[in-house]
Amino acid sequence: MELPAGFKAGATASGIKPSGKPDLGLLVGDTPLDWAYAATTNLAAAPCVLRGRNLVAADGALRALLVNSGNANCATGAEGVAADLRMADLAAEMLGVEPEAVLTASTGVIGVPLPVEKIEAHLPEIHLSTEIDAFAEAILTTDTRVKLSEQRLPGGARLVGVAKGSGMIHPNMATMLAYLLTDAPLPAGEPRQRWGAVVDGTFNQVTVDGDTSTNDMAVLISSGLARPVPAELFWEAAEAVARDLARQIAADGEGAEKLITVRVAGAASDQEARLAARAVAASALWKAAVHGNDPNWGRILAALGYSGARFEPERCRIDLQKTTIYDGGAVPFNGVALSQAMQAAEVVVEVDLRAGEGTGEAWGCDLTEEYVKINAEYTT
């Protein structure tokens, strides 16, 4: 996929991943880049996240983004902080920009020192081009496929999103890296706040296993080279890209065979709708039921019941794959037909809480034996 105007990207294999797969991605702006940033709330956040927060606070423009996969450089002490700074220095030196204009990111195993000398040795190999695909591949860990999404804006501007996900995916942020790149200027009027709102409704509504990771970030980056776009159109497009990437992350959750989409309407507020949707998408029991094509709506109702959203169980309605299965009480349905309908790439749960006007959506994936296998043997 082609990058928006003003961006170049490339990648290489530095040897951090024992598999020898690409693990180092570089994204560069031809000119200073405007940006908005959202990152993990985990207290054990990695040096790259702490550094990113400082860069945001300092309000400077970005020139480059350097990402390694295969090692999260988290819980690696003072040495880890130094390694993260070194990453920024190396990219800055090579590109002839200030280190403070280089955002870093690391994803992978926690607690293992980052072999930054491998990055030093292989960074110069990176060939920059106007295609994002090599970068998209280099940021993956246990993902099985690259995650890209695109929206065209009026006047020829574009929004291109790239992300990685897989395990340890849960609000607020996960082992998730997401970058939305655009040549449209960021609209005036608190773009960081608007970006935070987009992230809350999309990336923060993805749950793979309930674990919030230490290294995650969602960054919106603009070269500003295209003509300005009306703010509402811009944010709609940004939300569409973020939503598409969020769905791709959920669908490619570790061991996942199916995407679970949960839409909640009629909640007392949008926030409660999101809470309720997330509880269903995150329920281990419902995730296992989806894996087994089992229309066990009791597990949906139970998850709604402990979600924290206010509603009356004897008033709410639940649809599964467009079939109403609960409406203030059990609704008779053809279990065999519905189980067959669940044998799809996407299982959709729609809930009407009948308690207000709030709506929200969340995405997850089924819980499989493969998830257990992947995560039972990761470091050893």
Added chain:
Amino acid sequence: MELPAGFKAGATASGIKPSGKPDLGLLVGDTPLDWAYAATTNLAAAPCVLRGRNLVAADGALRALLVNSGNANCATGAEGVAADLRMADLAAEMLGVEPEAVLTASTGVIGVPLPVEKIEAHLPEIHLSTEIDAFAEAILTTDTRVKLSEQRLPGGARLVGVAKGSGMIHPNMATMLAYLLTDAPLPAGEPRQRWGAVVDGTFNQVTVDGDTSTNDMAVLISSGLARPVPAELFWEAAEAVARDLARQIAADGEGAEKLITVRVAGAASDQEARLAARAVAASALWKAAVHGNDPNWGRILAALGYSGARFEPERCRIDLQKTTIYDGGAVPFNGVALSQAMQAAEVVVEVDLRAGEGTGEAWGCDLTEEYVKINAEYTT
């Protein structure tokens, strides 16, 4: 195991469980019973829980407890409420007591009408004795073994606990039923509040899959036939029995092969210590790592980081099976030896947050392929 003085119990197979296993348990007091009650906070609570809350509020004595397994009688509408009342009426009629003196409980699948006529037909078969074992077996669902615990009190009084657990186990309450029976009088001075505190530190610290069930209760019941016991001794014994049952429930979680115990010290408060312990015990990634004997402490640190407990990652300490693996940073350890040490029936994580004086404990189990298998095909 023998019941405390003043109690009798028995069980039968009413045919609610298709397997034909015992599924109806009756517990009776020779005289009116004093009691304290804690139940699920799930909004979709079952009729038995709603009725139990009303009985508590009315402050009457208990004479009997009737429990069926195999069907939760939850989300079964007005018919379900009637079925629950009918259970109480049937027991009351047979025993010659008021229906308001009969506590009911149901556990099993949600949303299927309870065939109360089977209870009516088979209740009279129950043979009451001074042994609790048949009752303990009849309340099980996917549990693989009965859960009993006992403490002797000064002066000859006893505390006998019985519980069932398995899936859908998470604070606050789960597919969990727990009854603590004693012939000691409940100590004066807010026994219900004290019981709530015991439940918070024990049953509410068990997590199998993060799902809070609709039907759960932990009830302390006293015949008062023995001599009074000093309050502190009584509550210590009650906590010991509750803790033992909580551990048994976690160890027998669906598909579990190992008990995970997490002890947190040095938290800003006991509440934060419990939060932190629970986050680690509930982490799908850590549960899978325990299954694979993988000393992946990064997952422990990440779970502590998103738990909500306040601490500094560069100050805390983590021990696994008595080996320090993190102390403000990675501590070198023998991975092969530690992986071998994890091949035990119990894996113990001890954390010192070094942020205060709060302590707490939580229990969980490893995440296995078997958990997925059990829950992927439950109703169909």
